[in-house]
Amino acid sequence: MAKRSPKSKSQPLFTEVDWDFDTLNRTYDALEDVALKDLELDFYPNQIEIISSEQMLDAYSSIGMPLMYHHWSFGKHFVGHQHLYRKGARGLAYEIVINSNPCISYCLEENTMALQALVMAHAAFGHNHFFKNNHLFEQWTDAEGILDYLEYARKFIADCEESHGIEEVELILDAAHALMSFGVFRHRRPRQLSLKEAEEQRLERLKASEQNVYYLWNTIPDQDTDQQGDAALAKRKQNMQLPEENILYFLEQYSPVLRSWQREILRIVRNVAQYFYPQKQTKIMNEGCACFVHYHILNTLYEQGRITDGAMLEILHSHTNVVTQPEFDDPRYSGINPYALGFAMMQDIKRICTEPKDEDREWFPDIAGSGDWRGVLKHAWANYRDESFIQQFLSPTVMRHFRMFALADEAKNSFCTVTGIHDTQGYRHLRDVLALNHDMSFLEPDIQIVDADLLGDRCLHLQAVKRNGVELDPASKNKTINHIERLWGYKVELKEVENTV
Structure with a gap:
């Protein structure tokens, strides 16, 4: 907790627990002033909305979006969250923030004024800056058009339900939702289209949607010699x-x-x-950035005398709850807390830039003692994702603080082997292992379509790469094949192969 200057004579922004809109406006302006002039953040215009607990539950169910098409799974999620909330088994998030322009932050009306200050600093400036500046969001998302696109999606699916029946639409949505994690481009970037361009392309697809398949069928040779079969396979793969x-x-x-x-x-x-x-690729960085920003802004306001002692204690209590790392034998333990690790690493970067030790100068010669922690952090927020951020900036200090060590768990053995401890070699191994555990290409199955014989049996051939000899879960594998078959219309085969890299 920062120390307040004895010369500070600024009036507190608020002294009451309850909030009103005048107080929210006044506090927002003060938060924005620090974000712009001290941290020099760059963010989208903000739209702060105060919502009820019921509305927050509704936002949970529709993956946090203000506009969403209808599907039974959203109602199922709503009932589940509502049941746990009313039983007291689960609390609600203090806020939900949306990557859009303007950036929309939903704040819970039950929050005290101190919590409203915390969540505005966290979401409206921390998350907002990260959304606008991180290279992944710049390249892969359209903050300008997402709300318009969701409005279009909701209307289109509602029209489909009216024209073709709810059950027909749900069959497609059920399969598509089940395959959602296999519906992204991981290695090539699709061109971002405006809503108008997307609608024009949709109309073109409506006119000639089936011709793509018919064209492919007509380009495949009829003869079945081995040589011509190989040429047909190569041509087929090239066309598709x-x-x-x-x-x-x-x-x-x-x-x-x-x-x-x-x-x-x-x-x-x-x-x-x-x-x-x-x-999914920036959970540690995104939450770490938001926690660092709210912590710095609110401590700065406290030093200026604009946050009271009581409010600051409440803020620090909530902050500590968020960035706590439960012990491995704690009932709350579910792995490394991304809020805790992200915040700890970013606080450590600030320490390395301002008060480095000899160890820091050895590990981080480019930034140790530079004093420019703002520039280093903004560079990291813009240019890294979780695994690369860990590889570049995880320090021995943080590893010791979290008491990290690495284990090798071989299925053939009845024991685990400690492979990384707190020594020079161990630190580097720990960093590699932790980074790998946050690499989405390692965490999610690598399944690709490798062939589709449209003139023959029309079987769709998929290939999954085993990692470390681990096969796909049979139950999940069969369900995935069933969903693909529903959308393909014919047999689907999935073959697992060893990773040769």
Whole structure:
């Protein structure tokens, strides 16, 4: 906790527990002043909305978006969250923030004024700055157009329900939602389209949606010699740009059985999946940035005498709850807390820049003692994702603080082996292992479409790469195949191969 200057004579922004809109406006202006003049943050215009607990539960159910199409799973999530909340088994988030322009922050009306100050600093400036500046969000999301696109998606799916029936639409949505994690481009960047351009392309697809498949069928030779068969396979893969990692995209383009409106639903679902993909890759950085920003801004206001002692104690209590790392034998333990690790690493970067030790000068010669912690942090927020951030900035100090060590757990052995401890070699191994555990390409199955024999049995061939010899879970594998078969219309085969890299 920062120390207040004895010369500070500024009036507190608020002294009461309850809030009103005048107090919110006054506090927001003070938070913004520190964010702009001290931290020099760059963020979208803010739209702060105060919502009830029921509305917060509703936002939970629709993955935090203010506009969303209808699906039974959202209602199921709403009932589940509501049941736990009313039993007291789960609290509600203090806020939800949306990567859009303007950036929308939902704050819970039950928050005290101190908590409203905390969540505004956290979401409206911390998350907002990260959304606007991180390279993944810049390249893969459209903050300007997401709300318009969701409005279009909701209307389109509602029209489909009216024209084709709710059950028909739900069958497509059920399969598409189940395959959502296989509906993103991980390695190539799709061109961002405006809503007008997207609508124009949709109308073009409506006119010639089936011709893509018919064209492919007509380009495959009829003869069946081995040489011509190999040439046909190569030509087929070239035409369909195989292998393809984005399964929903391939099904949207080439499924022999889907109608135009069903293809458009697949496109909507995979666009939503693509929008959220950067958030999956930056959980530690995004939450760490927001926690660091709110902590710095509120401590600065406290030093200026604009936050009272009582309010600051409440803020620090909530902050501590968020960044606490439970012990491994604590009932609350569920792995490393991304809030805790992100905040600790960013506080440590500030320490290395201002008060380095000899160890820091050895590990981080470029930034140790530079004094420019603001510049270092903003560079990291803009140019890294979780695994690369850990690889670059995780220090021995933080590893010791979290008491990290690495284990090798081989299925053939009845014991675990400690492979990384707190020594020079161990620190580097620990950093590599932790970074790998936050690499989405390692955490999610690598399943790609490798062939589709459209003139023969029309079987769709998929290939999954085993990692460390670990096979796919049989139950999940069979369910995935069933969902793909529903959208493809014919047999689907999934082969698992060893990783040769």
